[in-house]
Amino acid sequence: MNCHIIFMLLTIPLFFIYSTNCMNSNETDHYALLAFKSALNDPQKALKSWNDSIHYCIWEGVACNNRHERVTMLALPSKGLDGKLTPFIGNLSFLQILDLSNNSFHGIIPSNLGNLAISLGYLNLQNNIFDGEIPANLSACIHLYSLSFAYNSLAGRIPQEITYLKNLEQLDLCNNQITGEIPDSIGNLTSLTVFSVDSNLLSGNIPDSIGRLSNLSMLQLGNNTLFGTVPYSIYNLSSLTLFSIFSTQIHGTLDPDLGLMLPHLQILNVAQTRLSGFIPHSLSNATHLEIIAMYNCSFTGKVKVDFSHLKNLQYLYLWGNSLGGEGPDSINFLNSLSNSRNLSLLDIQNNQFHGSLPSYMGNFSKKITSFSVSDNYLTGLIPPWITDIFSLSTLLLDHNQFSGSIPNDIGKLIHLQEFHLNNNRLSGQIPSSIGTLSLLNELDLSSNQLEGKVPNSLGNLQSLTVLDLSNNNFSESIPKEIFQISSLAVILDLSHNQFSGQFPPEVKNLGQLGTLDLSHNDISGEIPSSIESCTSLQFLNLSQNSFQGPIPKFLQTLRGLRHLDLSFNDFEGEVPQGGIFDNSNVISVSGNNRLCGGIHELNFPKCRKHKKSEYSLLVVILISCSAFVGLAAIFLILFFLKTRKKKNIPTESIEPASRNSLLKLSFAMLHKATEGFSSKNFLGKGSFGTVYKGFLDNFNQEIAIKVLHVQEQGVIRSFDAECNALSRLRHRNLVKILSACSSLDFQLQNFKALVYDFLPNGSLERWLHSYVDEKGEIVSKSLSLLERMNIAIDVAFAVDYLQNECPTLVVHCDIKPSNVLLDEDMVAHLGDFGLARIISDEDVQYQSSCRGLRGTIGYAAPEYGLGGEVSKKGDIYSLGILLLELITGKRPTDSIFEGDLNLNKFGKMGILENVMEIVDPNIVRIEEEQAKSSMENQVVDYEAIWKEKRHSIILMTKVAIACSMENPQDRSDIQTAINELQTARDLLLQV
Structure with missing residues (x-):
């Protein structure tokens, strides 16, 4: 037979088989895509083109090669897809790119992805809801160069097998629930440029092998429970542009030459770690730095970084350290920021900086939106350049020792939203220009020495949610305009001033307000009925004023009210019942001597109604009796003091903290109640006292008595502290004090004891741990x-x-x-x-x-x-x-x-x-x-x-x-x- 014919006969079956395989392979891809679609919900109709009227290679998000029409790309990011990722995805054997990011896929990542061994190069499933573990057989995809499972709910450990992916350049596993340690073999991925595992549950040390990743530019390890120190090998990664270990247990110090060894750094985030020591002044050499986050650590000493070289610096976070120290020059490093024209945020609050803010800052960034220096020891005036930073939205100067007045042109900062000057030594008046800050959300001027009339222009601040002017010397009446700021939703605190006049009825406009405190002023008149409109009020404090008239019953209708203090005013008449007035733990009406009625726990006398003639006669009788009783009391007191001085008779007293207690108890009564402080009534012993069980016959009541060890150091202070504290406190979950006895015992020795309700089930300690009882037996x-x-x-x-x-x-x-x-x-x-x-x-x-x-x-x-x-x-x-x-x-x-x-x-x-x-x-x-x-x-x-x-x-x-x-x-x-x-x-x- 002719050789050519023989060749044709032999090749025809092969061609037929090849064509059949191509057809079958195409069908395999087609079926895999249909299976992918059938497992999904598609509310945005992103897959509406996926139908038989057009070829699957031109479906939305699908791309094929030209030769065999095999699927090479499936990219459907941000399409609102919801469902599981079908295992049939592993049948797309020519797939090179799989991008399903920013959807709502859930369930496990199918292990069939490992079938794409010779094709898959780019895999992005980030920002979905995948759970389960990372498939170990992904290690078969030897051509993978980019792998991102970030922002899912993956658990388990990082598979050791993943380190076989020698071509991997980007590995992003951040924001999952991955546990275990970072594999030491991660150092084998020498092609890596990005390694991100932050915001997981990783533990252990940072492996030294990371230092072998010489191409690495981004290293994100933060928000894990990593501990130990920063391996020195990290400083060999001279290509690093981002280094983050924030919110870990990493301790030790940073290398002094950090800025020289990592000269390309753009982001340095070591915040919320246990790092200590000095901030490396070599950071001056890392001239590409844009973000420095070193807050909430234990750094100390002066800041010696020359920031003038960091032209790109945008964010400087140094708050929450112990930087600065004694000496007025510790704040001088701010001068080197004069030319930081890109600076957007400066936060150095909660440190130990001393001195004054520079009086001149030259070309200090006009882009800065947040300037925070609170909680330091800064003195002097507020510098005038502050009001030239027109872009400021946050200005925090509180908890320092600034003096002088608030700049008159503060109104120039028209973008200001948060303004805190509280806890300083500022004086003078509030500038009226402050009323032009129409975007202001929070204004806190409390705890200064400001005075005079509060300007009406504050009423223009219709974006305020917090206004705190407390603890100053403001006088005259409260401007009604303040009560017309309907946006106030969090707090209005005008307490501890010298405001007079009446409570403005405009309070009705504060329907969203949660806390209103007008205490410690001289406001008079009645509580306006319009306060009934403040339906969101949770805390209302009107104590220590001169309010008069009856307590309004409409306060019962404020269903959200959790705390009401009307104490020490001049209210009269019956205390309402119902609503908040039925809970003595959350109201205070003491110091109003003309009140009556109310619930029993308030201890007011019952209200009595008299006819007019009877009432007049009663007044006369009471005045006469009071005068007689007063004179008699004076003579009795003088006689008693004289007799006591002669005979030197010891007296027993109730401490001031317990004068309002129901029980008046002496040493003799407590001695009897405990059968002579018998060991059979012994309940326990602490640092400052021994506790006994007792029974008061006269009151038919079981009690617990803590007898103080008066000879021990600090006991008297402890006794005073407990009296002082418990006399102010009433809550169902606090032990109730019944009395406090300070006296002499039968041997004329000092005796101090605190008397409480007896609680029969004892301490939590004895329910959690076994102990030996008075019989010597172990109790569990x-x-x-x-x-x-x-x-x-x-x-x-x-x-x-x-x-x-x-x-x-x-x-x-x-x-x-x-x-x-x-x-x-x-x-x-x-x-x-x-x-x-x-x-x-x-x-x-x-x-x-x-x-x-x-x-x-x-x-x-x-x-x-x-x-x-x-x-x-x-x-x-x-x-x-x-x-x-x-x-x-x-x-x-x-x-x-x-x-x-x-x-x-x-x-x-x-x-x-x-x-x-x-x-x-x-x-x-x-x-x-x-x-x-x-x-x-x-x-x-x-x-x-x-x-x-x-x-x-x-x-x-x-x-x-x-x-x-x-x-x-x-x-x-x-x-x-x-x-x-x-x-x-x-x-x-x-x-």
């Missing part, structure tokens, strides 16, 4: 998960009351299980205010005199050990530790906490790995016993039960961790903690 009690959550919420409510609902801030300083007592219904009550601080202007001297008393080791905030001032954040820390103890059953001083491990980190380990491994075994035992009991003879699926309850435990643990962060600024606020604890309990109750 247990609490269910729900009981622990209820206790946590009770204590949180007590802290919220102390921080946000008291007339003055009260810091407990010693929140711990032994100071939490449980009543018969297992409601928790916070007690032992022996270390409490009442933080107000009047108590500054008292506060500073008590700096030696900081709380209990393990529960006291870390900053207290470094000499920091007491603050509400300290109580938040203690609450967080108490919550962790409720969850884990471990004290913060447990022997397992050695080295760097503490209760907070122990909780984080549970969140990152398996929260059930840190849960108190007693919780597991009780919950499983209860489940078994409720299921009777049925088989109990314990795993399913804990799967549901685990969510509540995780949320409670997260609250505890957020409260017990080492840095005070990182801690949660109490309202957020309460909301999340209540959510955790709600989840538990749904199980």
Whole structure:
């Protein structure tokens, strides 16, 4: 046979087979695309072109090669697609580019993507809702050069196999829930230019191998629980333009030559770390820097960076350090910013800078929008160049020692939105030009020495949400224009001034206002009925004025009102009942001697109605009797004092803090109530006193008596502190003090005791940990998960009351299980205010005199050990530790906490790995016993039960961790903690 014919016969089948495969492969791509579409919701109709009327290669987002019409690109970013990514995507064997970013894909990332081994180069699934783990077999896609799974909910570890992708240039895994450590083998990806894993749950050290990534330009490791120091090898990455380790536990110092070794840096973010030492002055050499974020660290010393070389600098964040120090020149570095014409934000607040702001700043940026120097030690006048920065939207000069007056031309800053000058030494009047700042949201001029009449022009500030003029010397009447600022939604505070006149009826315009404080002025007249329109009011304080007339009943209609203080005015008549007036814990009407009625807890006399003639006669009789009684009392007092002086008879007294108490108790009465302070009535012993149980026959009441160890140092101060604190406090979750006795005992020795309600279930300490009772037997009690959550919420409510609902801030300083007592219904009550601080202007001297008393080791905030001032954040820390103890059953001083491990980190380990491994075994035992009991003879699926309850435990643990962060600024606020604890309990109750 002819060779050519033979060749043709042999090749025809091969051609047929090839053509058939091409056809089948095309169909495979077609079917894969249809499967992709069928798994999705397409509300924006982005896939409307995906139909049989046109070839799939020209469908929206699809591209094919010309030769075989095989799909090479599927790009549908930001199309509003919702659904799962079908595994059939792995059948697009020629796919080079897959971009599904900025949609709502959910479920796992299919492992079939690993089938695209010889084609896939670009994979972008960022900003979706994918969960599960990163598919390890992606390592087969050896041509991948860009991989982004950022902004999803991926968990698990970074697969070791990913380091086989030798061609990978960009790896972005940020904003997920990835755990574990950064693989040391990451150093094998020598082509990487971008490595971003910030905002995950990564732990461990930064691997030294990252220093081998010589092409790296962007390194983002922030917002993880990384610890250790910055590896020196990082400084070898001379191509870096972005370096971020913000919000980690990285400690140590930065290399002094950082700016020389990383000369191309544009963004340096080491904020919210534990870095300390000096800011490297070599940053002057990194002339491309645009953003420097070094806030909330522990940097110290003077700032010696010459910023004049950083022409591109836009953002400089140095707040929350200990920069500056003594000497008036510590603020002089600002002079080098004179030529920073691109500077947009300067924030150096909360440091230790001294001196005056420069009087001249030359070409200081006219683009700057935020200038913050608050919480320093700056003195002198507010410089005139401030008012030339027309672009300013935020100007924070508060908590310094600025003097002089507010610049008259402050109205030039027409873009200003936030303006704080509070807590300085400013004097003079408020310039009327301030009324031209029509965009202003917050104006705080409180705690200065400003005086005179408040200008009517403030009424022009129709964007204000916060206005605070408190603690100044303003006089005359309050301009009615202020009460016409309908935008005021957060706070209007005019307290502690010398305002007179009447309460303007224009208050009706403040329908969105949450807090109104007019206390400590000389405002007279009646409360205007128009306040009824302020339906959003939560806090209203009109105390220490000269208000007259009856207390209006319409205040009952303000359903959102949480705190009402009308004390020390001249109100008369009957106290209303209903609404807020039925809760004695949130109202104060004391100091109004002509009031009557109201609920029993207010202790006012009953209102009596008299006929006119009877009333006149009664007045005459009362005046006569009062005169007689007054004279008699004077003679009796003089006689008593004379007799006492002669006989030197000891007296027993009730401390001033308890004069309004229901019980008047002597040493003899307490001695009898405890059967001579018998050991059988012994309840416990603390640092300052011994606690006994007692029974008062005369009152038929059980009590708890804390007898102070008067010989111990600090006890008298503790006694005074507790009297002072508890006399001001009333809340269902605080221990109620019944009396305070200061006297001599039968041996004429000093005797001091505090008397409380007896709470039969004792302290939380004895419910969490076993103890030896008076018989020498070991006692172990247990609490269910729900009981622990209820206790946590009770204590949180007590802290919220102390921080946000008291007339003055009260810091407990010693929140711990032994100071939490449980009543018969297992409601928790916070007690032992022996270390409490009442933080107000009047108590500054008292506060500073008590700096030696900081709380209990393990529960006291870390900053207290470094000499920091007491603050509400300290109580938040203690609450967080108490919550962790409720969850884990471990004290913060447990022997397992050695080295760097503490209760907070122990909780984080549970969140990152398996929260059930840190849960108190007693919780597991009780919950499983209860489940078994409720299921009777049925088989109990314990795993399913804990799967549901685990969510509540995780949320409670997260609250505890957020409260017990080492840095005070990182801690949660109490309202957020309460909301999340209540959510955790709600989840538990749904199980």
